[in-house]
Structure formats: structure tokens, C-alpha cells
Amino acid sequence: xxxxxxxxxxxxxxxxxxxxxxxxxxxxxxxxxxxxxxxxxxxxxxxxxxxxxxxxxxxxxxxxxxxxxxxxxxxxxxxxxxxxxxxxxxxxxxxxxxxxxxxxxxxxxxxxxxxxxxxxxxxxxxxxxxxxxxxxxxxxxxxxxxxxxxxxxxxxxxxxxxxxxxxxxxxxxxxxxxxxxxxxxxxxxxxxxxxxxxxxxxxxxxxxxxxxxxxxxxxxxxxxxxxxxxxxxxxxxxxxxxxxxxxxxxxxxxxxxxxxxxxxxxxxxxxxxxxxxxxx
Ligand code: AMP
Ligand code: MN
Ligand code: MN
Ligand code: MN
Numbered sequence: 001x002x003x004x005x006x007x008x009x010x011x012x013x014x015x016x017x018x019x020x021x022x023x024x025x026x027x028x029x030x031x032x033x034x035x036x037x038x039x040x041x042x043x044x045x046x047x048x049x050x051x052x053x054x055x056x057x058x059x060x061x062x063x064x065x066x067x068x069x070x071x072x073x074x075x076x077x078x079x080x081x082x083x084x085x086x087x088x089x090x091x092x093x094x095x096x097x098x099x100x101x102x103x104x105x106x107x108x109x110x111x112x113x114x115x116x117x118x119x120x121x122x123x124x125x126x127x128x129x130x131x132x133x134x135x136x137x138x139x140x141x142x143x144x145x146x147x148x149x150x151x152x153x154x155x156x157x158x159x160x161x162x163x164x165x166x167x168x169x170x171x172x173x174x175x176x177x178x179x180x181x182x183x184x185x186x187x188x189x190x191x192x193x194x195x196x197x198x199x200x201x202x203x204x205x206x207x208x209x210x211x212x213x214x215x216x217x218x219x220x221x222x223x224x225x226x227x228x229x230x231x232x233x234x235x236x237x238x239x240x241x242x243x244x245x246x247x248x249x250x251x252x253x254x255x256x257x258x259x260x261x262x263x264x265x266x267x268x269x270x271x272x273x274x275x276x277x278x279x280x
Pocket of ligand 1: 016041068135137138153154158
């Protein structure tokens, strides 16, 4: 497969995106995307709707998911899975388990936010949730903006929801090797999502690449919606050094709430092997 405009990372209302799967696919098509993956957080429930919409539009579509992984000393990293069998029992059961802790975590977040002066956050966040199993910090952020505590969701994260801030509650997600294992068991490719967004030292960053490769991880998002030129150079170098396949990813969540729109990223450096190289 040789797409001209692949976008292999975005979110629908099935997790913390703002658009329903079919509407998201239509927007991708209108933006000129010719290979799309929907990668909702810990959830594959939107894939059938997205695939039907993509088929109707003649847009190449592959299955996707973005799995939350606990790493090192209370860090969270995200592993994207691409082009797998979304009915595989290991993957289905693993994701179900990862999702299951979210509601209790949300309750604890609301308690902490109340202490910081923001009341009613659990019920408030729920108003923005499309899929109750997938209540996330993004939904809390939208409620906090609604309440007028901040002008936009990024500011909410900076003041309340990022690690170390009053509404942050640490949580145990999947292990790295579990997440990669489920993706591989289902026949997919595991990809390190937005490698520039983790607060890791250079040494910790390398440990992540080494561990990821050791448990069967194969790809890295060399171009992500939030990455700058220096990061693209850095992660292209990592792809060459570790022999990772390169992915291209907007991480679009919705109009006005994302770094970049669907399919509007720069192209991958041409010498890299893209994740789709062996897809038919
Ligand atoms: P959760 O899975 O509940 O921890 O929520 C993680 C989601 O919050 C990410 O996928 C992003 O959509 C969003 N997020 C995290 N950090 C930020 C940030 N600094 N600005 C805006 N959104 C963020
Ligand atoms: Mn998100
Ligand atoms: Mn992510
Ligand atoms: Mn994402």
C-alpha cells in the first residue's frame, strides 16, 4: 500500500474525541486522507461504524486502538495498535480490563478537584462522555472550561489535570508487555504514540525503546500532530537505529481541540519504512 496521506491516530466520541466515528471518517475524506485508522483510548467499539463509513466513501481504513500503559515511576505511555483483528479474545479481554478502572479513578479525581474548589466534576464530566466506560481527563477538562475556570482544555491540564497538579490521580494501566502482546496476538503492529510528549530523561526514553522492542513492538510515530521539526529528526533517528517502522499520526480529537486537523501533518522522511509498507 502506498498512500499519499495516511493518518493513523485519531479519536471519536467512543473515547475522548468530539465527533462520532462516521463523521470523523467523513472529515478525514474531505481533508484528503487516503488511509485512516481510528485509535480510541483503550476501546474498539467505534471501529465497525468507522469501517462502514470508510467503505461507503472508498477510503482505506485499518483497525486501531491507543492503549494506556503504566511505565516506570508513575509515568503513562500510550501504545497504538494498528491493523489487527478487533475481535481477537486476548485483545478484547485486555482492553476490557484496562477500561474497568476508569470510573473509580474519575470518582477520585472529582474528590481531589472538589478540594481544589471545583465541585460537581464527576457529574459535570459525565455530560461530555459518549461512552461511560471511557470517562477520561479530557471530559473533566471540558467541564472545567464550561465552569469558566480556564479558557481552554490545554490550560485546564496545565493547572489541574497534568501529573503533579491537584486533580491528577495516579492510576495503574496495562503493562507495556501486555499491551504489545494483545496487539500482536490479534495480528497487529504496536507503535509508540507521540514519543515527544512523555516527560522522560534521555536515558529513560532509551529504556522505553529497548523494552518496547524486546517485547515485540515494531513502530514509532515519527510524525505526530504535536511534534516539531527537531522531534521529527530525533524520532526518525530512533526509527533508523532500532529498525522501527514509522507512523504518521494527527492525534486529532476534534475541531478546536487539537494540535492539527486530520491528515494535515508533514510527510515522513522518505528513507524510513512506513508501518503500512506490507499492508495490502
Ligand atoms: P486519560 O486517558 O483519562 O488520562 O486522558 C488522557 C487524554 O487527555 C489524552 O489522550 C489527551 O486527549 C488529553 N490530554 C493529556 N494531556 C493534555 C494536555 N496537556 N492538553 C490537552 N489534552 C491533554
Ligand atoms: Mn485523548
Ligand atoms: Mn495519547
Ligand atoms: Mn491519542
